[in-house]
Amino acid sequence: MTRNTENNNKDTRTLDPQNNLETTLKESIEPLCYWCHNLEDENEQFLQVEISKDKQKKKYYYCSKEHEQKIIRFYKYSNNFRLIYYLFIILVPISLLVSLAISGNLLFVFLIFISLGFGVIILPHLGEKTVNGLGLKKSLVLGRVLGLVLVVIGITLFIINGMKIFQP
Numbered sequence: 001m002t003r004n005t006e007n008n009n010k011d012t013r014t015l016d017p018q019n020n021l022e023t024t025l026k027e028s029i030e031p032l033c034y035w036c037h038n039l040e041d042e043n044e045q046f047l048q049v050e051i052s053k054d055k056q057k058k059k060y061y062y063c064s065k066e067h068e069q070k071i072i073r074f075y076k077y078s079n080n081f082r083l084i085y086y087l088f089i090i091l092v093p094i095s096l097l098v099s100l101a102i103s104g105n106l107l108f109v110f111l112i113f114i115s116l117g118f119g120v121i122i123l124p125h126l127g128e129k130t131v132n133g134l135g136l137k138k139s140l141v142l143g144r145v146l147g148l149v150l151v152v153i154g155i156t157l158f159i160i161n162g163m164k165i166f167q168p
């Protein structure tokens with residue numbers, strides 16, 4: 001009985017009213033191209049492309065056919081690489097954490113950095129808010145830069161500390 005009520009509570013909490021309000025406000029005031037974030041001009045009208053994501057359909061404005069294709073391509077790419085992304089973001093870090101716990105070797109921490117970095121480079125998902133604020137194009141670049149920074153930091157720390165450990 002108690003278990004049932006818990007489940008019901010969870011279901012009603014899934015909608016985030018603030019988030020939805022923000023997106024609807026933005027969309028109703030000024031159509032921005034979802035890819036390049038250009039504003040709609042007075043003498044042009046942005047069209048919308050509909051993309052189904054996680055069983056939900058969402059509409060995105062685009063300024064040109066080219067950018068419509070880029071938006072569609074990204075979501076196809078994102079679907080294709082989702083599993084590899086989760087591998088680097090969740091599965092590999094968990095196994096590295098287990099290895100860390102077993103061996104007590106701190107080098108595994110830096111490998112976690114590298115794995116997370118690879119995940120973000122492969123699929124630079126910075127969240128809907130960042131994409132709404134920057135446009136998809138810039139948020140992908142930003143995500144890849146962040147991923148690269150993580151990888152570089154991870155490799156640097158790994159080499160520095162690895163040399164300490166392997167010193168005679």
Ligand SMILES: [Zn+2]
Pocket residue numbers: 033034035036037038062063064067
């Ligand atoms: Zn555009």
